[in-house]
Amino acid sequence: MTSVLFQRVALIGIGLIGSSIAINLRERKLAGHIAIATRRKDTLDRAQSLDLGDSYHEDFAEAVAGADLVVLCVPVGACAALTALIAPALAPGAIITDVGSVKGAVVSAMLPHLPANVHFVPGHPIAGTEQSGPEAGFLELFENRWTILTPLENCDKAAVARLQNLWEAMGAMVEVMSPDHHDLVLAIVSHVPHLIAYNIVGTAADLETVTQSEVIKFSASGFRDFTRIAASDPTMWRDIFLTNREAVLEMLTRFSEDLASLQRAIRWGDGDALFDLFTRTRAIRRSIVAAGQDTADANFGRLRQHKDLPGQQ
Amino acid sequence: MTSVLFQRVALIGIGLIGSSIAINLRERKLAGHIAIATRRKDTLDRAQSLDLGDSYHEDFAEAVAGADLVVLCVPVGACAALTALIAPALAPGAIITDVGSVKGAVVSAMLPHLPANVHFVPGHPIAGTEQSGPEAGFLELFENRWTILTPLENCDKAAVARLQNLWEAMGAMVEVMSPDHHDLVLAIVSHVPHLIAYNIVGTAADLETVTQSEVIKFSASGFRDFTRIAASDPTMWRDIFLTNREAVLEMLTRFSEDLASLQRAIRWGDGDALFDLFTRTRAIRRSIVAAGQDTADANFGRLRQHKDLPGQQ
Known part of the structure; x- marks a missing residue:
């Protein structure tokens, strides 16, 4: 059974997330009309x-006119100006949400521009790939992944419930938390990991003693995993670091402290300290696989190469 | 066409690499006899x-007796004692090699114990998964991956060529370099990436403000990639850091310098510096995919979930 949850959905921005939402709305018949701007x-x-x-x-104003749901699917840094632009055209009672990876800054950027007669429910689907653009979207992107909603305290509960229904209809699981807590959680599970991936790839590219072609040839030994993350959209990620500055700097300080301590263990040959950490982290991987948030297959289930093998006639 | 390259191969240690070699020798008929210890x-x-x-x-001595090829497939820290143990039983003219992720320390550990009438050719297949044990091996592990050989200067060229033939017969590409250069290359493409993956997973586990269950639930936003690497064998990795200390500390210093500079860019809102780095690193990812060292599929081609979708009747 299908049911139309919104009569007209306006998607502002049509990259990986926007196009994946569009495909979901279309395939699952969740919207009467999909307006793309x-x-x-x-x-x-x-x-x-x-x-x-x-x-x-x-x-943009034309796209949002008459929409009962407006979704901003743009880099965080573009939210303020866009909201100012569309605000006069928003229908009374419309729900307006976003998909940005930072929530505190998005609330500060959008809230001042919004009329009092719309429902603002910031959101963030924890899903993505390193690819971007309208061709990157696919139906299953949100399946079995969490979407976080961060409604403000005075927000209409019915509006939150309608948006939650939509995300669940797209296959997502929904959790509600405050914008500040969201930003702290994402700093450690996403923003700092991306930053150190970008950083190690940059460090490797700058070496004089190891050539870039060696880095590329021998990347299967670990480095290549980091390059996938470090291939994510530069504009989106610049905006994330600039807008979630406080939480990122806090987590980064802890990361660097811990790394300095590991560096000391290596310098002084403290094998037990290394072994203990490496055992502890292995258990966390197992929890993630058990929670259905990653595959248990070796190497993420990367397809094995099947070339013509000598000796297999 | 198949051809037996060695009459008797002794595999000392039968984890992921040892078992993958065994499967290759067997399936491709490369050895007359496979002795496992x-x-x-x-x-x-x-x-x-x-x-x-x-x-x-x-x-062990029984396993290597009469072998024309002996392969140590054990953590780097075990190589010295094992070599002392098997040295008296090695057949004259035998080739002895290893698969360790560090080469300088392996040479220092093994060379003093080896008799003059055997050929010592250290090696390192740049292939692996986060899994370990004899069940983890598979035929295609070395396919399209590089194996590095680091023969000493006075080494018999014919012995190096025989070992190179074997690796190529198992699907690998072979490169020859010095032990010191190997250790420098691996420090940046493998050892430091593993260390920072272990470190970020440890930092996340230690937070008071974000719960472990939140870290696990929202791991799909980047963190989970790091947990795969941080699930690698603790003993093997402890030994790597203890034995490739100098190169790891050198690369780690550079990494931390670069990270401090990024941290400063975030603190002072230097978006251009962030954007420039993020654009540069994206290009390196493309080179790795173009070189056939990773899949171009989004999310490493992780299998998409296909649950029963509402609205798809």
């Missing part, structure tokens, strides 16, 4: 050729 | 029940 004409044309929506708009 | 009776029994070899030995 984005800044660049070229991107809008690509979305249209992929048949992601029902109407396509260069004019 | 390991310290723990339980592991030896598991290897036997998996039918990995032709003979199984608790006595």
Whole structure:
């Protein structure tokens, strides 16, 4: 059984997340009308050729007019200006949400521009890949993944429930928390891991004693996992670090302290300290697999190469 | 066409690498006889029940007697004592190699014990998964991956060529370099990435403000990739850090310097510095995919979940 949850959904921005939402709305028949708007004409044309929506708009106000749900699917840094632009066109009673990876700064950026007669429910689907653009979206992106909603204290409960229903209809599990706690959690599970991945890839690229071609050839020994994360969208990630500054700096300080302590253990040959940590971290991996948040397959189940093998005739 | 490259291969240690070599020797008919020896009776029994070899030995000297190839597939820290143990039993003219992730320390550990009439050719297959034990091995592990050989200067060229042939017959590509250069390359492409993965997982586990269950639930946002690496064998990795100390400390210093500079860019809101690095690192990912060292599929081609979807009747 399917049911239309919103009559008109306006998606502002149509990258990986926006296009995955569009595909979900379409395939699961969750929206009466899907209006897509984005800044660049070229991107809008690509979305249209992929048949992601029902109407396509260069004019944001036109897209949101009459929408009972508006979803900003843009880098965090673009939220303030966009909200100012669409605010006058928002229908009374509309729900407005976003998918940004930082919530405190998004609330500060959007709230001042919003009229009192709309429901603002910030959101963040914990799902993604290193790919971007309207071609990157797919139906299963949110399946079995968490979406965090961070409604403000005075927010209409019914609006939160409607948005939660939509995310669950797209396969997600939903958790509600405060914007500040969200930003702290994401700093450690996402933002600092991305930062150190970007950093190690940069360090490797700058070496004089090891060539870039050696780094690439021998990357299967661990490094290549980091390069996937370090291939994520630069604009999106610049904005995340600039807008979740306090929490990132706090977690980064702890990370560096811990790393200095490991460095000392290596310098002084303290094998027990290393072994103890390495045993503890292995258990956390097992918990993640047990919680269904990753595959148990070796190497993430990367496809094994099946070339023509000598001796297999 | 198949051809037996060695009459008797002795595998000392039968974890992920040892068992993958055994499976290759067997399936591709590269050895006349596969002798397997390991310290723990339980592991030896598991290897036997998996039918990995032709003979199984608790006595290392018995395993290597008459072997024209001996491969140490044990943690780096075990190489010295093992070599002392088997040295008297080595056949004249035998090739002895290893698969350790550090080469300088392995040479220092093994060379003093070896008789002059054997050929010592240290080696390191750049292949692995986070899994360990005799059950973890598989035929394709070395396919399209590099194996580095680090022969000493006075080494017999014919022995190096025979070992290179074997690795190529198992699907690997072979590169020859000095032990010191190997250790520098691996420090940046493998050892430091593993250390920072272990470290971030430890930092996350120690937080008071974010619960462990939150870390696990929301791990799909980046963190889970690090946990895979941080689930690697603790003994093996302890030994790597203790034995490749100088190169690891050197690379770690550079990493920390670079990270401090990124931290400063975040603190002072230098978005251009962040954007520039994030753009540069994306290009390196593309080179790794282009070199065939990783899949281009999003999320490493992790299998997408296909649950029963509402609205798909």
